[in-house]
Amino acid sequence: MTPAWRHLLRALHQQTSSPRTPKMCPSLSREWKPRALGAFWTSVTKLGLHTKPRMPPCDFTPEKYQSLTYERVLEIHKQHLSPILTAYFPKPLLLHQGHKEWLFDYEGNRYLDFFSGIVTVSVGHCHPKVNAAAQKQLGRLWHTSTLFFHPPIHEFAEKLSALLPEPLKVIFLVNSGSEANDLAMLMARAHSKSTDIISFRGGYHGGSSSTLGLTNVGPFKTELSSGLGCQSTMCPDVFRGPWGGSHCRDSPVQTIRKCSCAPDCCQAKDQYIEQFKDTLNSSVAKSIAGFFAEPIQGVNGVVQYPKGFLKEAFELVRERGGLCIADEVQTGFGRLGSHFWGFQTHGILPDIVTMAKGIGNGFPMAAVVTTPEIANSLAKSVLHFNTFGGNPMACAIGSAVLEVIKEENLQENSQEVGTYMLQKFAELRDEFEIVGDVRGKGLMIGIEMVKDKMSRQPLPQEEVNEIHDDCKRMGLLIGKGGIFAQTFRIAPSMCITKPDVKFAVEVFRSALIRHRDRRAK
Secondary structure, three states: OOOOHHHHHHHHHHHOOOOOOOOOOOOOOOOOOOOOOEEEEHHHHHOOOOOOOOOOOOOOOOOOOOOOOHHHHHHHHHHOOOOOOOOOOOOOOOOEEHHHHHEEEOOOOEEOOOOHHOOOOOOOOOHHHHHHHHHHHOOOOOOOOOOOHHHHHHHHHHHHHOOOOOOOOOOEEEOHHHHHHHHHHHHHHHHHHHHHHEEEOOOOOOOOHHHHOOOOHHHOOOOOOOOOOEEEOOOOOOOOOOOOOOOOOOOOOOOOOOOOOOOOOOOHHHHHHHHHHHHHHHHHOOOOEEEEEEEEEEEOOOOOOOOHHHHHHHHHHHHHHEEEEEEEOOOOOOOOOOOOOOOHHOOOOOEEEOOOOOOOHHHEEEEEOOHHHHHHHHHHOOOOOOOOOHHHHHHHHHHHHHHHHHHOOOHHHHHHHHHHHHHHHHHHHOOOOOOOEEEEOOOOEEEEOOOOOOOOOOHHHHHHHHHHHHHHHOOOOOOEOOHHHOEEOOOOOOOOOHHHHHHHHHHHHHHHHHHHHHHHH
């Protein structure tokens, strides 16, 4: 049987015998209506291999949308909201409702959310236990400030501190990742009595006037100088950087770059450490305040460092009197699977840990955790106060999120389903020339797109956007990142399943085939 006939029979089977999506849960896949075989053959030959993958079933019925028209939303956005273009897609999505890993737009179309509100919805949209905790607290007490005590604040602090190793036991509650990192900068300088802070190129640590100095991703930099005393250093990127090989990463998937290293030895790590030493010796004061690092870079496209790099870098920083800060805003709360915190995957113990995003499952909440000694240095230096930090609503929600992660074994699910997904996406890397790298750990995955594997030049932005939009039209939402916005970021809620992954991989493969066909034309 020829490939064309095999595809025709497969498409006929999918169109005529696949189970229909339940009416209670709308899908982008509309019901197929019988038509003439001639018309069907025309459709099949036109689509080629582009038959839309069928979504996994969903048992949720969204409410009917009864708010502003799409056109009115666009008008208001243009007239009254920020002119900075951040919305995805030529026709931005107008979302209406969420349930677990699913999102619904104003027309009732269903999408598999594989970016979770920029790596934020940790346990699933509108989780019933989290909703119930919020509603209960909403009816009791919204706000107190830290001038008064209220049990949910202390209950959450006790639960969170139990998840961190000694001596990281003092918690400062704030409202966002930028606030958390801003406070961590202040702590490091107050304790060390020094100013200079180092961060990686490609790192993202916030958008405040202070943390912009730590953030080293081009589009987020300002025209005016910002972040006095902040110094960038080379990111040890084993795919795009000058050194890298086939054993470097703590991941089920390694780069396609070859090396002669033994599995327990990494020459790339040694080379990048020499670059880090060069920064310490030539670009900062002899005594420094600290070093910020994400265990895995998020905004830069899920960049992983060579195994052992952070451990040696932390030792070098401490020799200069600096503190080591782990930015767990994206990597924390079990997302990486093997460990609850990203820093644990590197075998290191930071002096300060910052966290946000998944801590509140989308509710504005963040924290800085440090040692009693460093906390006391801050207290002697400044009267730190945050009006909304640790408000009763946030703490009640935060406690519920921690309980759900434990009760539903979401860290274990991240490990199992995330490893499965990494391996499936790695198969696409082997199939398509434009998929340069697949990397990550647990449910934090990056797929870097290139013109070709030999040059590793980034795929042009227009082509990346077309693939991104094709995924959306087939019902899959993924993120973008990287210095050139060339990497697809995949970080779904930790409740996803293997059938969800299978659908996502099929959609992404279909989008890559469409791109290949466009390029051939």
